[in-house]
Amino acid sequence: MAENYVVSAIKYRPQHFNTVVGQSHITTTLKNAIKTDQLAHSFLFCGPRGVGKTTCARILAKTINCTNRTEDAEACDVCPSCISFKENTSFNVHELDAASNNSVDDIRDLIDQVRFAPQGGSKYKVYIIDEVHMLTTQAFNAFLKTLEEPPSYAIFILATTEKHKILPTILSRCQIFDFNRITTKDTVEHLQEICVKENIESEKDALHLIAQKSEGCMRDALSIMDKIASFSNDKITYTSTVENLNILDYDYYFKMIESLMMQDMVGVMLLFDEINNKGFEGDMFLNGLTEHFRNLLMCKDARVAKLMDLPDNIKAKYYTQANQVSNAYIINGISITNQSEIGFKQSRNKRLHVELALIKLNYLSNAIQVLSDEDGSLLKKKS
Template sequence: MENFIVSARKYRPTLFDSVVGQSHITTTLKNAIKSQHLAQAFLFCGPRGVGKTTCARILAKTINCKNLGEDGEACGQCDSCKSFQENTSLAIHELDAASNNSVDDIRNLIDQVRYPPQDGKFKIYIIDEVHMLSTAAFNAFLKTLEEPPSYAIFILATTEKHKILPTILSRCQIFDFNRIQWKDMSAHLLNIAEKEGIAAEKEALDLIAIKADGGLRDALSMFDLNVTYSTDNTLRYKNVLENLHVLDSEYYFKLTDALAAQQHSEAMLLLNEIIQKGFDGHQFLSGLMEHFRNLLFAKDPRTLALMDISEENRLRFKSQSDLLTVSYLLSAMNLCSNAENNYKTSKNPRLLLELTLLKINYLPSVFKPESTHSSEVEAGKK
């Protein structure tokens, strides 16, 4: 039985061009290497799973590559690249500051910095989760970071830039990583599925990418989970919904149609079905409020373009939003927000949900469409 390697490791990028969704950073780093304008300290910031440590490793490998390509990428064939890929490089050192955050750990690192590299031009130190260093460790590191030897380069990575001392920040070239767009993640997952011989519905990959909320590592973990769940090497939207325990957006569209038509019985039946499937009421309220928010955005083409959803859903939101007034949507969002705030302290959460839906159900009686209101006024005049 072969050892299984998770996708996040198996398909970890090894070149700048293979990094997903961070072209503004990879282009800058490649240009810096080609023009030999390398800073002596880099700080990579951003949320988890967006490629900070991956870019740090690619940068470290590329800096010491002996046969650098014209495009600024490492060759992957020279002794330096091979030793890095085999984890035997003596010029590249990694330190996990989450578990090595004391003054002694930093002093040991500083002692290593004093000796020039035996192979390659630079000694590169990658310090992950650097915000975990103690204040004393930061202070011990400060002098070396301020005046490092010409052959030393430091690459720091963190998810919490605000916890790093300003004196450290001022000595680093700072790169802010973006959350990865779900469309880029979905395309990357499709590429991996094709390489692994897995049939995947586009909607299933889109759902995984949206659920990952900008973190590619999370998306790859969910992808592996759903592939394992599948019995025939096929990723289906229905199975992914069930496995990730995501409430299908179809419920929100149906519920909104029922509420807008003042069919409170239909709304109660849909709510019961959602609860019977084991979905948390608090999660349901948050999703419903976001659905109303999307409908509000769909009323204007400019804000409709801001919605990070598929084109098919965009058109669907536009169609449903035409049936509702702005006043209705704002009032519905307000009712959902109040219920969300009171949900955890409520002695009868289900009753709170039902009462909220009933209040939304009878909003059309209060906020009638302008055309209906105008016709009533005309009828009164006659």
């Protein structure tokens, strides 16, 4: 690793509105407010962690004080204000992390500063308060007065992952922006761009897995990618990613269903033994198998099939397998794996517990057959 190695989440932190990923509904609104000079005094940025709230707050702080903005309301990065912002020497932007500075005194310090007008010919003084829901009630109340009657130059940007914990009196005084979880597609595209810039070879399926694992949090996605890139000498392959993330390859589930459909008890047991030997916990396997069934069911109808958050080649495999498995089997299968997952913690012999579920699944087709035959004969009797 190079001496001046900088993690991607910091190196590629967006510096302008147009490079923020997956939040265009917010960046467009903010840019329009800047263009028309109709800025609110207090903003509340809400949303899951790692989706760009603090990043957008910083961009907004930089841009509104930039003296040489582009036509598209982006900061110039070269004016004195932009430079002091970049070098972290600006007296007009203050950040407070309410997770660690949540007392009434911390807020009083901040309020005291608000009284002084911005320096260096800047128009605004910006206060970014991160994790604002962590403020004590007293601190909130002390802050409220300033929020109600802020000086004309003061802008407050509050950020929180837990909007429901913010007092209604604060909510009503803020312009609220709800940040989205970043979609898998957007995350994959962003990771791909960075890989190209960093000369990292990457397979799209691998990036897809990383995006899925990070569940919409770009910061997590980037740090996982950094980790795998350094572990695999800048070649992010599907195999190295599966190994690194400790994910059971989709192929195991496809093979498992194949064996179950053929009622190949020997094949099923040997395959589970292989999975076990790879160090995968039984409950993780059961959970994965439930999800596999769920995906097979999704394939049965094009309207819900689009909810499958998977790379195209793997989706194609699901469509093929879905044709070979009946709805009745899938629904009963989900019930068996789900029940087994619930009982997993209490079971004395974890391995046997999972094997019993697999035995049930192996003979499930027979059971369904018998039931449907009985139904058939009942119907005949009735008629």
